[in-house]
Amino acid sequence: MPPIPMSNDMTAAPILRVEDLTVGFSMRQGAYDVVHKINFALHRGKTTCVVGESGSGKSVTARAILNIVPRPGVINGGRILFDPDGTGATDLAALDPRGKAIRAIRGGRIAMIFQEPMSSLSPVHTIGSQIVEAILLHRKVGRKEARAMATDLLAQVEIPDPAKALDRYAFEFSGGMRQRAMIAMALSCRPDVLIADEPTTALDVTTQAEILDLMRGLQRDFGMAIMFITHDMGVVAELADDVVVMEKGRLVEQGNVHQIFSAPQHPYTQRLLASVRRLEEPAAAKVHVSPEARPILAVEGLKLHFHKRAGLFGKGGDTIRAVDGVNLTLHEGEALGIVGESGSGKTTVGRCIAGVYDVTEGRIDFDGRDIARAGKDEVRENRRQIRMIFQDPFASLNPRMTVKQIIAEPLIVNNICSGQELDDRVAGLLTQVGLDPAMRERYPHAFSGGQRQRIVVARAIALGPRVIIADEPTSALDVSIRSQVLDLLLRFQAEMGLSFVFISHDMSVIRYFCDRVAVMYRGRVVEIGKTEQIITDPQHPYTKALLSSVPLSDPRLRGTRQRHRYMGETA
Amino acid sequence: MIWRFIIKRILWMVPFLIAVSMVSFLLIQAPPGDYLTTYIAKLAESNEVMDQASINDLRQRFGLDQSIFVQYWKWISNIVLHGDFGMSFEWRQPVSQLIWERMALTLLLSMATLIFTWAVAFPIGVYSAVRKYSVGDYIATTLGFLGLATPNFLLALILMYIGVVYFGSDVGGLFSDPFKNAPWSWDKVVDLSRHLWLPVVVLGTGSTASLIRIMRANLLDELNKPYVDTARAKGLSEFRLIMKYPVRVALNPFVSTIGWVLPQLVSGAVVTAIVLSLPLSGPLMLQALMSQDMYLAGAFVLMLSSLTVIGMLISDILLVLLDPRVRYE
């Protein structure tokens, strides 16, 4: 095992101690706690990861430290003792949230970066002016000097051509670059503590890996304490020295990262780790395709170009090659994964096959017929055979229809059944996906994300299809629910002999679910093969970069792997 | 980048202005009959009869016998090439002599009102949003609703009523009696500024009310944006961060309201001027429309509409200067 970089002052006093912190939301219906009596500490030079699923109160905790809990939230009790110099602690919770004292600490001694790099930067101010402002606030330097410092900072966070970048706006940068700029801004005053609230959640996995590398390096140089909030156990394993696990506003477990990963005490932590680990290998229940399975779907030279209109009279403009020559074959009963980052065209391929988009060029052979050029009746028939599951279970269910109406819709419009028979079919489908048929008169808003995705599945299988296009069906769900939905799909694959085109950005989900995987990059398939083979022995440099970016959810493996960077991209 | 956008936008004005001129011409052509029919009817009321020959003679002299396309072409080409808006039938004077001073005063009143509206709506809107649900917010919101619900002319009448009954003075008009027909002088300007506040208030109340609501709503949206958190986490004071970030962003849609506030003000000015008997374009236009004095009426409709089209242009250009996002679209 590689030695974990340990600072020699393990016993030194923590730089920040949270004691019995309680944060409440006072609503008209009464007050309730969103964070309940939590205790933890941050140490200089160390990274403490706060991990929990949505609603666990981790973001509120982060904001409470800076005393910027958004209304109607209030700190109801406890202390936040900040002692950067060892000269005596200040209780941040007791300071006037608008006073000078806390403002000198915010940004100066404790800095914060946020999840959404786009909306966290002002859209109408240049990157430079926002960094310079932070410097001028806390350091006694002139404007010119501040600008020079800002340039250095941008260079430090590896933004190319930093002098020019200062005068650009946030929307001119990619997500990764924006987050780098955010980090530069946060570090501009050499803070003692850096709070990062899910800073990589909105980023692609390769970009995430780069940002994590960057933060590690900066921590080494600056020696600050980092409080890193995340829901991703992989990131925790990559980054944390200490771990704090939160569930529903309570701190359920904390300790050293190795201890948490090797011997979790609290059942919630155990569950969380188990659901992550389950996704680290192929599903046990998986039925594998027989080698002589016929191809059911063949995509040949698929192209889809969008024209972006520009210019005075809508002439000219760019052509966006969303899909630029893709070849794929799907065999009967097989699950074919398509993996790639945002903008790789994987969703577009799925939607072309499902018939959402009209194809610019190429063939999609389904059962020997080209469905890209099908007539009206044929399209109807194809849509019965090829069904789709969407990513966002909140957006894909019409909020104005009951669950029964939603599931019945394909049966009604295809004149399959009506009346009592329809009612029975819907009830049957609900039972099949593990929902209580008595709930069919309810509206989608009454269901949780996982339940909604089950409804989406029920609608997809209602017509007895042969192929299902699943477009990131689990990425909007909490990790503990992911494997449940995947297992449901696996069951249908086994029972109904369904074939899947499974689109995801998440390698672990692909590994769990898919027989083969196609890796897409910029509208093309760069590599395709058996899932295990691709994961263990990737050939294309992009696949290598992608795989080496996936955080390993075992802290003991930290640093054992060589990171590949694929330079064909610009972050 | 900016220049390209502005030039593009200015070029867009050309078809708009052509359309405006056509619509204006069609509008004044819309009434059945023409000035002569009205004129003959008027003569007939006083028992005078015109013989057909002189009617035809007049019709020819006014160019009323030609096709509508020819009339339009003559009309618009004279305006564009010579600044000649034709003759007013009723006043027997070139239209251009009649309209310029009134148009200038209309523009002055609209601009003064626009500035007043902004000066009042901006701080109140910001206050209302930042101190949401405070007493001040409720007062501002209530006044805003009342301002929105009270038609200009009613407000003018009420203010006039208050003036007459409680202060015993007629508050209408833009000038005191001695200055009414006097040539322009410094004293006249001072006199004008003394009278201007009433029409400004009357005209501005409605749009002030809606601008307060817009500013409040915009700012409320922006106040919860993550970049405000970022600024707060930087250690900026609450006042500075609100003014520098969310207010600055909320300003963009606020500025783009010129586009429709100006048409509203120009419209409102017509009614207000009629009620308060101001020497603006409104009363004369109304009179011209009623008597089918088509070139006079047409000149007013054209000028007022062009004014608002130009207002749109200004607001678009301001928006480009203010909001970097627009430039890159």
Added chain:
Amino acid sequence: MSDLSDTSGAATTGADRIAVASQSQLIWWAFRKHKLAMAGLVITVILYLIGAFAEVLSPEDPNDQDRRAVFQPPQMIHFVDTSAGFSIRPYVYAMERHRDPTSLAVTYTASDRKIYLHLFGKGAPYVFWGLIPGDLHLLATEDPSDRVFLFGADRLGRDMFSRVLYGTRISMSIGLVGVAISLILGVTLGGISGYYGGWVDTAIQRVIEFILSLPTIPVWLALAAALPPSWPIYQQYFVITLIISLVGWTELGRVVRGRFLALKNEDFVIAARLDGASEARIIFRHMLPSLTSHIIASLTLAIPLMILAETGLSFLGLGLQPPAISWGVLLKEAQNIRTISQAPWLFIPGLFVVFSVLAFNFLGDGMRDAADPYEQ
């Protein structure tokens, strides 16, 4: 995901009632919480009821002139009568008319004589909605020769109260009819624009931009001036409403287009298409229900603009012409500063305008906020 946004959900989970609540029920529950909006709803309903039953509610014929009652001030209605013991019955004190011998100015003073009022008594005959003849009035004087002026009288001695009630009918219904026309134009053109996109969209958007850039009043004036004043009332009414809604539809068109554009690419609409639903079914079954609440809210906010427009036009003498009665026509009587200083009750129709516009705005704001119960 940020866990900040999720905290509000805790209060809504669980309840079975909410789980099976339909869209419209959720909207209604959200709407009911707005007190001002509820007040707006009540006032609006009352005003429409007044408009519907103007003949019965008004004590007089609104066109009945009375030389001896010119500019008579309003009479207070009293309910408790103690002249012959205690009794509860509505009455007013009769007004006496004096003429100052030197200035010849007319003044009115209240006399001791009581004019008793009957509930549902017989009075001036009318034809209800132009269909059913009747003479029953909510309030009628015992002696038909007596007249009662609750809101005073105008320069011809006509009863302002009755006139305001009749004006309510026309002014409030102009809003409705105008909005109906705007709805047809706005939804059709906005829908086409949003659904089909492309050059159709561009063309319709340019037209809307153009109409929005025109100053409305000069355009309305010019259009209204084209109407021959000799036209019958209903024709005037219809054309004026048409003129007003020619401008009013644009806002609605933009709302509908924006919503259509956003909805078209919603996953649930795509899902419906993949279910095999026909184009018509997608639009009417899946898209329109999501639009209706927004459309209704925008319509409610458009009605007050129509009312204001009609009032303004009629006030300037270019809208409805007497003998038609609308709030604007009534306010035209208040144009002269000398008249209103003598008879300030001529402002009363103005109060009705303000109240109705306020009510609609509250109502519309509440509806807009409640229109999307899933947005927080």
